[in-house]
Amino acid sequence: MESHETSYSHPWPLSHIMGAVLLSGSLLLGPVLPTRAEADTPEGALRLQDGPTAAEGRVEVYRNGQWGTVCDDYINVGDAAAVVCRQLGYTGEAKVFGEAHYGPGSGPIWMDDVRCTGTETRLVDCPHNSTSHNCDHSEDVGVACSAQ
Ligand SMILES: [Ca+2]
Ligand SMILES: [Ca+2]
Secondary structure, eight states: OOGGGGGGOSSSOHHHHHHHHHHHHHHHHGGGSOOOGGGGSOTTOEEEESOSSTTEEEEEEEETTEEEEEBOTTTTTTTHHHHHHHHTTOOSOEEEEOTTTTOOOOSOEEEBSOOOOSOOSSGGGSOOBOSOOOOOGGGBOEEEEOOO
16 A cells, blocks of 8 residues: 555554543543643544434544544444444444545544454544545545444
8 A cells, every 4th residue: 555554553653642641641630720621522532523413423533632534544444333333322233434424524634544343442542544644525434323
């Protein structure tokens, strides 16, 4: 594949480890520190945007203080939908869509070449390229979850 494909081979990119350290620090120190609005949103949080119900929509991930999207490259290789829906608390059937099924997002594309195994706790735990991408928002991933 393209040369940048090798850059994701490390399963724990530094930005991810830093995020985990910052997150655990903020959890420990949270009660004594002044809170900002965005401090309530943990690194790696997900939301579903622009779907017909709250349980489906374009997948957006919170990273580096900003919501961004997920590229559809390789998204069908693993069970990314199951990971997304489980992270959001849905336990039923999960479907994934590429090509901006719920419309294109805006802002950063935080994750490319996402290849979940389906057992990850959070989408950001799935192997992926977090340092570069070759996508645009016409490739934004969408997911449909269901409660049962
Ligand atoms: Ca693509
Ligand atoms: Ca790609």
